[in-house]
Amino acid sequence: MEIRIEISDKRGNPTERETVLHGAGQEAPVCGAECAAEREIRARDREALYAACRRASRARAGSWRIFLDAAAECGQCAHGPEAGTSPEAAPLQEAGTSRTAALLQEAVRCLYDGAYRFRKDCLKELVGRPVFANRDALADYGTGIYTFVLSGLSEENAFAAAERGKLLGTCKGYARSLGNLPNNYLHAQQMTDYAADLAKMLGEGVSCRVLDHEAMERMGCGALLAVNRGRKEEAFLITLEYAGGEKTDRKLALVGKGLLFDSGGYHLKSISGMNGMKYDMCGAAGVLEAFEFLVRSRTPVNLMAVLALGENLIGPEAVKMGDVITTLSGKTVEVYNTDAEGRLALCDALTWAQRCGAAQIVDLATLTYSAQAALGDETGALFGNRDELCRDMQKAAETADEAVWRLPTGERYHRLLEWSICADFANYAPDKGAGASVAACFLENFIEPGTGWLHLDIVGPSVIRSATEEMSEGASGFGVASVAAYVQAWARSKGIV
Numbered sequence: 001m002e003i004r005i006e007i008s009d010k011r012g013n014p015t016e017r018e019t020v021l022h023g024a025g026q027e028a029p030v031c032g033a034e035c036a037a038e039r040e041i042r043a044r045d046r047e048a049l050y051a052a053c054r055r056a057s058r059a060r061a062g063s064w065r066i067f068l069d070a071a072a073e074c075g076q077c078a079h080g081p082e083a084g085t086s087p088e089a090a091p092l093q094e095a096g097t098s099r100t101a102a103l104l105q106e107a108v109r110c111l112y113d114g115a116y117r118f119r120k121d122c123l124k125e126l127v128g129r130p131v132f133a134n135r136d137a138l139a140d141y142g143t144g145i146y147t148f149v150l151s152g153l154s155e156e157n158a159f160a161a162a163e164r165g166k167l168l169g170t171c172k173g174y175a176r177s178l179g180n181l182p183n184n185y186l187h188a189q190q191m192t193d194y195a196a197d198l199a200k201m202l203g204e205g206v207s208c209r210v211l212d213h214e215a216m217e218r219m220g221c222g223a224l225l226a227v228n229r230g231r232k233e234e235a236f237l238i239t240l241e242y243a244g245g246e247k248t249d250r251k252l253a254l255v256g257k258g259l260l261f262d263s264g265g266y267h268l269k270s271i272s273g274m275n276g277m278k279y280d281m282c283g284a285a286g287v288l289e290a291f292e293f294l295v296r297s298r299t300p301v302n303l304m305a306v307l308a309l310g311e312n313l314i315g316p317e318a319v320k321m322g323d324v325i326t327t328l329s330g331k332t333v334e335v336y337n338t339d340a341e342g343r344l345a346l347c348d349a350l351t352w353a354q355r356c357g358a359a360q361i362v363d364l365a366t367l368t369y370s371a372q373a374a375l376g377d378e379t380g381a382l383f384g385n386r387d388e389l390c391r392d393m394q395k396a397a398e399t400a401d402e403a404v405w406r407l408p409t410g411e412r413y414h415r416l417l418e419w420s421i422c423a424d425f426a427n428y429a430p431d432k433g434a435g436a437s438v439a440a441c442f443l444e445n446f447i448e449p450g451t452g453w454l455h456l457d458i459v460g461p462s463v464i465r466s467a468t469e470e471m472s473e474g475a476s477g478f479g480v481a482s483v484a485a486y487v488q489a490w491a492r493s494k495g496i497v
């Protein structure tokens, strides 16, 4: 893939022409009849622009001219004149850049979204080799050439915006490749190695702490360990930390569900239910790659990424229905449904994040089919314990062109978990419905007073189940861009919520 910028004056006459980016396309573009004529994109608004970019790059070849000005001037979207240029209206905008820069960044990212394809040839060479060192080979972005035509931006600002878009696009691609890797190529150990290698690559200011089975047993992470009992010794709680803000700034933690495979446990899934369960780690992959983007774009924030990694399998020691487990928080849980394991893995990670000093948490998890049943395959379910945080996340998602919809929590759902005669509460509300809200309330039980909390349940949009004209089949990377936009806006507000 190759991305160029052409800056024109208002009448459309080119004033500067510069090639800014050579993306991840492997071969030089082949120019034949296919790309003899450049095709044009003139979208009337932001949404249409993003969709057109994804459709164009989906072909992965040929050359395109993409005109930004009409979309930039549109009054119908968050980047339009109506909404002004306040940080609230356009969280991805940084001080001193225009809405055109924000639009350019996201349009470039959308080109990466459309062009991404998992390279199955490279899987053959991956056996026994580290995923991180080979991650660029796992994604192919084709040979298309995309020229953005725009006005009103300096060359320097246009270049910077396109670079940010490229970084976000490739980070999202890494998250998709992690999701697409088969379970036997990516167990919790390999994912842990990936996170440690990433921290090393990010370098100064970034630390990585790995808690293994033994360390978690000492600490009392009874919930995550219970989930993983069918694959003993291979659960990990990973904490990446980035000191990008002032020492006194409050910390924000991204927490990801990383079930490298979910068989359902003794409540074993059916063959169709178990199909795609390698994707049950997309929350953790998304969190990790949002973290990478935020660190590499030097976002001034004190940030953590906490990953709860394990596998939900059966075996002589696997957790059973009716078992009562003691979580890291000290609260006890009766296991009703062994397939409601994501919340168990996450609850210890939430407690851990707060012990590490998180004042606010955003968790990303492929948690419930109920969320998918309610909202479909393209919309994530959003939950939170403060209205203003939910509003900020909705704005961030809109900027990132991802759909989220808020669903309720509250006493009436909390009550449904409080039926156990042996434990503080159960992990499931049998036959009561509202499964996504009940799961969110389960997690909320582990949020301490004063901690801000957002939860994205992304079973539906985390995977593209059959290819569309905008994206190829497989992991979608959903959530990476929204979470990144949210944290950037949070950083700008310096954590004052």
Ligand SMILES: [Zn+2]
Binding pocket: 262, 264, 312, 338, 339, 340, 341, 342
């Ligand atoms: Zn499950």
